[in-house]
Amino acid sequence: MASTGVDAPGRAKIDVRTLRTDRWWIQPLVTFLALTAFVVYSAWRVFSGQYYVFEPYVSLYYSPCLVTTCDPGAIPAGPISWWTLSPALLIAWIPLTFRFTCYYYRKAYFRSFWMSPPACAVAEPHGKYTGERRLPLILNNMHRYTFYLALLLNIMLTIDAVAAFRKPEGGWGYIGLGTIILCVNAAALWMYTLSCHSCRNAVGGRITHFSKHPVRYKMWTFVSRINAHHMKWAWISLCTVVLADFYVYLLASGILSTDLHISF
Ligand code: FES
Helix, strand or coil, X not given: CCCCCCCCCCCCCCCCCECCCCXXXXXXHHHHHHHHXXXXXXXXXXXXXXXXXXXXXXXXXXCCCCECCCCCCCCCCCCECCCCCCHHHHCCHHHHHHHHCCHHHHHHHHHHCCCCCCCCXXXXXXXXXXXXXXXXXXXXXXXXXXXXXXXXXXXXXXXHXXXXXXXXXXXXXXXXXHHHHHHHHHHHHHHHHHCCHHHHHHHHCCCCCHHHCHHHHHHHHHHHHHHCCHHHHHHHHHHHHHHHHHHHHHHHCCCCCCCCEEEC
């Protein structure tokens, strides 16, 4: 088959891989290391099935907890009794597919994992290019649907963040380091989700006259503004996800004996 890559007929013949003289490889390398670390950490936590509740906190990897055997305090305990593996496996696919199909992350892993291409003006090693027209990459088109599922998860995580103000012995009036971390994480995830390109299309797409839809125009204006920083929110929320889960893990596993907090 004729090459559709940089050696395709009609493309300029350049003997070197790139004419760039800067250190273009740093960004894909850092992205590769950071995403690999995140995947390894998440896999460890999702498959472990333990240390995910420390009253009043619950790890976001396990919320909502859909099985009847959740740790006491998980919000809410679910109806599924036949599941014997880690309960996180029942919900982890939602944020996973949401991030994997995200327009920004596609750019990130196309460059850093598949080197397709690794950077602007750097030839990719592949001989042909089929884009996202075939399996498996055509599945990236389901991003718009995973967006709605991610919204539901965000609502759940926001409830968890509010619930983190409850005293372990009952009643409200607790603020711990974990409360702050869960709130920051929920806020970062909302910014990441609302700045999504699919969200921008959902609120402002398929409209001929914005003047006839002033509310949607306002929403679209807001989403467009934060959409310009989508990459930033993708990374910030990735970090807060790990931070929030790791803090719950430290407490639940006993590595940290107490949560810094005030009660009133
Ligand atoms: Fe990144 Fe939708 S484009 S979450």
